[in-house]
Amino acid sequence: MASTVTxxxxxxxxxxxxxxxxxxxLPGFAARQPFAMLTLSLVLLVQHTTGSxxxxxAVAAVTGxxxxxxxxxxxxxxxxxxxxxxxxxxxxxxxxxxLSLTGLALAHAPLWALFAAAVPTGASVPQVGPMVRARWGVxxxxxxxxxTAAAFESVTDELTFVFGPLLATALCTAxxxxxxxLTEASLTLL
Numbered sequence: 001m002a003s004t005v006t007x008x009x010x011x012x013x014x015x016x017x018x019x020x021x022x023x024x025x026l027p028g029f030a031a032r033q034p035f036a037m038l039t040l041s042l043v044l045l046v047q048h049t050t051g052s053x054x055x056x057x058a059v060a061a062v063t064g065x066x067x068x069x070x071x072x073x074x075x076x077x078x079x080x081x082x083x084x085x086x087x088x089x090x091x092x093x094x095x096x097x098x099l100s101l102t103g104l105a106l107a108h109a110p111l112w113a114l115f116a117a118a119v120p121t122g123a124s125v126p127q128v129g130p131m132v133r134a135r136w137g138v139x140x141x142x143x144x145x146x147x148t149a150a151a152f153e154s155v156t157d158e159l160t161f162v163f164g165p166l167l168a169t170a171l172c173t174a175x176x177x178x179x180x181x182l183t184e185a186s187l188t189l190l
Contacts, residue, residue, distance in 0.1 A: 015148045020139065028132040029156055034184040035125060036164020039064065041172060041180030042101075046114065048177035049105045059101075059114045066122030074127050083131050094124035095185045102181045126188065129157060 015021065039060045046056035078086040101117035136149040171179035 010145050010148050012148060012152060015145050015152055018139065018145065024132055024135050028128055029160070030187065030190065031126065031128040032156070032160040033164045033167065034188045035128065036160045037168040037180055037184045037187075038098075038121075038125065040165045040168040041184055042118075044168070044172035045102065045105050045177045045181055048172075049108055050111070055111055055114075058111070059118050062115050062118040063122035066119045067125045070123035071125070071127050071130075075130060078127075078131060078134075083134075087126055087131070090124045090126050091188055093120060094126060095188050097121040097124060098181055098185045098188070102178050102185070106178055129153070129160075132156075 016025075042060045042063060043053070043056040046059045047053050050056065074086055074090065097117055097120035101114065101121050104113050104117050133150075133153050136146070136153065140146045140149055167183070168180040171183055
């Protein structure tokens, strides 16, 4: 006797057919790539310009610490004033500070200058993943699709950290050491 197993949980297909889902799914995935590219692009550029992996790691660490310290504040501002009010200035600050950091590294600026530029670069990283998850929460409030959306978001995050570093490495090694950060800044603006 053959038994069939059915799931009471909705699948990805049903989630993807949710009205308005695609308006933030594809842009949300694309907007996460810069986040996944940033650290490795920084390490490859700064190591190239200074000859030191220690200096490169230190600059990347300053960026990461600034990001960790300011991300909760960014989330609180988004909850209070809305995502757009936080994303627009954040994207502009991140792009300008990232380009400044790139220029300083290419100009062989002293390490303290790279640290100074790394702080706003990290502090202003757009927190796209949490914002997309918040949108799912509002859109699917009380729906059984919420667990499917959470699973989908996990897959999206994993794919981001597969493709982002791969793209950063390819750009920094095959095109130019600054190409990763320049692409990261360009994708952030999109």
